[in-house]
Amino acid sequence: MVDPEFAAVLQKMGLVTPGTLLIMQPLTGGVASDIVLVEAPGRRFCVKRALARLKVAAVWEAPISRNAAEAAWLRRASGWVPGAAPAILGEDVASGTFAMDYLPAETHPVWKEQLLAGKVNPAFAGAVGRSLATIHGQSAADPSVPAAFANDDTFEAIRIEPYLRATARAHTDLSDALERLALRTLSTKRALVHGDVSPKNILCGPDGPVFLDAECAWFGDPAFDVAFCLNHLLLKGAREGGNKTDLACAFDAFLAAYFAWVDWEDGAELESRAAALLPALFLARVDGKSPVEYLQTDREKERVRTFARPLVASPLPRLSQISDLWRTTE
Known part of the structure; x- marks a missing residue:
């Protein structure tokens, strides 16, 4: 089925001409945008359009201008770490839409799916940490970045409010x-923040991690990206039967690789901020506006609450301390 609005935008971008035979297939994977795989003669690519109201149970609204910020993040990241993001093929800022390369699952499996299937590769987690640190470091040294990504209102709307403030209300x-x-x-x-460094937004490419869904792109605190990613490695161990040991090894590999590259600020200070954020985000994924779908039982959710609440009240200074404590938690 062809969406006429998408078709019109593609013509506006110059990616197709009127009358071109198109096949469009909706793709899954997010709550904030419509994402479509487009097949045209001789080529395939993705089109992403931001939604003003996100597809979650709670009321959650955000400006569609975040789509332009995402395209800008993908371009910058690809420049700093070649291959770290799909190429942007076209953009229509007015409609909050852009087109990008399609990377098939056969060659670029989603990291989340690998982790949930028990395929935990610490070396890949280290590569994610290294790429992320490089992007943070390059952005911190680029004087054009702060003004280009001054997206405080968007970050408040789609990260601070639904995660931290919504959890505070609970x-x-x-x-x-x-x-x-x-x-x-x-x-x-301090640096350019992706804002959604979740395994669902990272592809396991043949040459390393590929980052997607940078709708939250913002010049701010890189500790948020660190905590956001490590949080998912804890959460997957909260499932009944989750392999905490292997996931903890991936946690440690990310941690070591990331902080080996931190040179734009004091590493201990950055780690302390991330260590304070991590349990708050852990708690947010069961009691905020965007709970993870794979923690379904009351026992799993209560496991998260019991672990996170004391650490929100009295944060630990080191991320490794959180990992070590989580390994021994029943």
Whole structure:
């Protein structure tokens, strides 16, 4: 089925001509955008259009201008780490739409699917940490980045409010601690943040990780990206039967690779901010606006709450301390 709006935008971008035979197939994987695989004579590519209201149970709205920020992040990341993001083929800022290369699952499996299937590769986790640190470091040294990604309002709408502030409303005794985290995160300006470094947004490419879905792109605190990614390695161990040991090895590999490349600020300070954010994000993925779908039982969710709540109230200074503590938690 061909969406006439998508077809019109593709013509506007110059990717197809009127009358071109098109096949369009909706793709899954996110709540914030419509994503379509387009097949035209001799080529295949993806088209992504931002939604003003996200596809979750709670009311969650965000400006479609984030689509332009995502395209800009993908371009910058590819320049700093070749192959770290798909190539942008065309863009229509007015409709919040861009087109990019399609990377098939046969050659670029999704990291989340690999992890949930028990295929945990610490070396790949290390490659993710190394690529992310390179992007952070290059952006911190680029004087054009702060103004180009001054997206505080968008980051507030699609990260701070639905994760930290929504969780504060569910855990009122932790509201002061969560609000302090929110304010510190928003006020820390160090590097270009992806904002959604989740395994569902990382492809296992033949030459290394490929990052997708940078809708939250923002010049701010790189500790958010670190905590956001490591959080998912903890969460997958919260499932019944989850392999905490292998996931902890991936956690440690990411950690070592990332901090080996931190030279734009004091590494211990960055780690301390990430260590404070991590348990808050852990708790947010069961009680915020975007709970993970693979924690379904009350026992799994309570396991997260029991572990995270004390660490939100009294943060540990080191990420390795959180990992070590989580390994021994029943």
